[in-house]
Amino acid sequence: MAYFFFHTIIGQILLIALESLAVLAPLLLGVAYLTLAERKVMAAMQLRKGPNVNGPFGVLQAFADAIKMLTKETVIPSGANRMLFLFAPFLTFSLAMVAWAVIPTGNGLAIANINVGVLYLLAISSLGVYGMLIAGWASNSKYAFLGGLRSAAQMVSYEVSIGLVIVSVLLAVGSLNLNDIVLAQRHVWFCLPMFPMFIVFFISALAETNRAPFDLPEGESELVAGFFVEYSALAFGLFFLGEYANMFLMSGMVSILFLGGWLPPLGIAPLTWIPGPLWLIAKILFCLFVFIWVRATFPRFRYDQLMRLGWKVFLPFSLAWMVLSAGFLMVTGLLPGGAG
């Protein structure tokens, strides 16, 4: 049996498929319940009850929403570019899924433990903009188009500061492998020595996932629903799932880069008994809670404020931090890799 899985091509493909299933099935279930959690948490923050009709505490609401979405009619606007219109949601959804291939849930526990894991994540997250841009253009609608353009400009802007933050983390790690990045945080999580970068990364993650207060691409009050205004039924559902899966992904990136991934906060007995994947899940859930918290707290940014924050505040700040931390590591001799 072991021989079949590790030494034949079909066995290896099957093994990877099973591994992917083991990651994606909980992820999709988590996405379904994140929508419910968002409504519940926001309701609690606004002194409402939230969904409470379907099942105890409304736990079946997620499935009710899913079934409703699947049974609706798919409307394709006349004048839309049919193929690209249908391609965009699939692209968004599948990109949100494939990024999970490199996320380590334990020491070496990733579907693909590759050397350039961080770059892979950066590449996949930079592709996310295409789903929105293509959707906005293919819909043949001005609101959708404006939403697509906004999201393109926004995501490209905030990727710059995300990249610089990642570089300053990598300086302290000396490797692009996500596994090594987590292991480098054995003694202290990076969110403590690099606290400002942690905040910059988290805010950029909000902008990258088009979440409030940076949800201008889908700003209801201006653009109706932004780039997916023309979508319905399954195509809309795919966008929705993709967006929430992206939130999971960015939370995973925050957890791995700054919150020590699968590592417990202290390497002492009762904390080390809890298995690594559970720690990672707990950290991801914490980040997601903050995502929702921010949404319930802050009003939406104006577009020029958004651009100002990205280019005039985050970019110089993260650049300066990167240069300073490189200098600091060099002077103290802490620079990993031993190139000196």
Next chain:
Amino acid sequence: MMTQIVFYVFAAVLVLSATMVVCARNPVHSVLFLILAFFNAAGLFLIAGAEFLAMTLVIVYVGAVAVLFLFVVMMLDIRFAQMREGVQRYAPIGAAVGGVLLVELLMAFMHWRVAGNIGQIRHLVPSSPARTNTAALGDVIYTHYIFLFQTCALVLLVAMIGAIVLTLRDRPTGRRQNIDRQHDRVPQDSLEMLQVPLGAGVAAQGGFLRPRDSYDVAAVPGTYGTEAWRQSEAEEEIQTALVVVAPADGAKGQDNG
């Protein structure tokens, strides 16, 4: 065996999509085919074991350059009829340029010779599996060729500043947000409580006014408010800007309540 198959798949899709970039009628489709071509090139890099280059290609070209391409092409107002008109006019010139390029390429290929010491290049490639090609590239670029690298960076910086200088215009009608000024404002500077008799309206105060700060730049003085108000404005420099109208009776009622 598997690698060869994958290589030919990537290479075939790459060549096909590169052809479609030129042949596609819709420019947006052209850009999308260009992105597909970038992707397959990244796949070829991966097969060659250059995972760093592959990821950088995707991040830089697909994630940033092509997004801006697509951005601009989508905003262009393209009429297909006009484009077809142009084809006949520019076809001879295009054919001439293409012909020259083809002849030059043929000449170059006819005299192409592989250098005798090509085999030595292999020894420059780090063969140890512990040394990733990211580290190897970093070594080469940042240690051995640091001055060339810095020169490239300077050229890019100059290009960037040039682009900004060319496009940055300070329009007289443009409105800028001055956050400091907004924070410095206090209600006493910009609000005035008026007691207006019931039914008299606010015409005597010049109607509803906007904050003075906001029209200092954009609006032309003398075009807002009523005639009477403008005269009183000219006589005495009124610093207060926003007029808040509080009906006299209402204010009295509040006092009593």
